[in-house]
Amino acid sequence: MKKNQMIIILVVVVVVCCVLSTVIAMTTTTSDPASAPVSDPVSDPVSEADTVSAVEFDESIPGREPPFGRYVRFSFHEGAPGKYILAPKEIKVFDMQGVNVALNKPVTAHGHHSLEGYPKENAVDGDENTIWHSEHGSDTDWIEIDLGKDIKISKIIITQGTGTTVYNGVAGWARMSGGGPDSGDKGSYITIKGTEPDSIWKTEDIKAVSSVYVYDFTKETGKWETEDIN
Numbered sequence: 001m002k003k004n005q006m007i008i009i010l011v012v013v014v015v016v017c018c019v020l021s022t023v024i025a026m027t028t029t030t031s032d033p034a035s036a037p038v039s040d041p042v043s044d045p046v047s048e049a050d051t052v053s054a055v056e057f058d059e060s061i062p063g064r065e066p067p068f069g070r071y072v073r074f075s076f077h078e079g080a081p082g083k084y085i086l087a088p089k090e091i092k093v094f095d096m097q098g099v100n101v102a103l104n105k106p107v108t109a110h111g112h113h114s115l116e117g118y119p120k121e122n123a124v125d126g127d128e129n130t131i132w133h134s135e136h137g138s139d140t141d142w143i144e145i146d147l148g149k150d151i152k153i154s155k156i157i158i159t160q161g162t163g164t165t166v167y168n169g170v171a172g173w174a175r176m177s178g179g180g181p182d183s184g185d186k187g188s189y190i191t192i193k194g195t196e197p198d199s200i201w202k203t204e205d206i207k208a209v210s211s212v213y214v215y216d217f218t219k220e221t222g223k224w225e226t227e228d229i230n
């Protein structure tokens with residue numbers, strides 16, 4: 001074998017060795033689980049939204065726009081005495097065209113009464129003869145309507161079971177107000193949350209004793225008003 005041929009063979013062998021070592025190194029790196037990139041923990045958008053403080057809706061401020069949101073929640077204050085409950089016959093949420101956009105929309109609730117016949121859907125079924133009844137003694141009662149998308153809201157009307165029946169010392173139509181004007185901070189209220197975490201509106205508390213509560217967001221000095229229809 002000539003000298004030149006030996007040199008060529010040596011060069012080829014060296015090149016082949018280099019290529020093989022590179023391939024082996026790449027294979028080793030990509031198959032090592034320890035070297036795989038670690039994904040960032042996924043943040044919980046629900047928890048993030050829940051940390052945002054609600055904004056009191058004060059229509060005494062000139063130029064206040066009606067609230068704009070998707071989730072309408074009717075709540076009783078946490079820690080309220082068990083004898084006060086939420087018992088809406090119907091919760092109506094009207095858009096700026098006067099359409100009840102809550103009708104037959106999906107609802108979720110907390111503090112549901114154990115008795116049958118009071119499903120949460122009763123609060124938005126359009127029937128004043130059906131009722132949702134929260135649970136006596138629950139720490140926090142609420143029912144939330146999903147409007148399906150952000151909607152500018154003009155008015156909310158809540159009707160409740162009136163009845164002169166007194167249970168645990170409280171008449172039927174005093175239950176959602178926490179007993180009336182003397183209830184301190186234990187009334188019920190509405191929050192409206194948009195799909196953006198920082199768009200949360202909160203009404204003042206219902207304190208009056210009534211069978212119908214109306215909040216008209218288009219009025220300059222809006223507040224809960226009452227209409228006794230029974």
Ligand SMILES: [Ca+2]
Pocket residue numbers: 089090122123124125126127128129130131
């Ligand atoms: Ca109903």
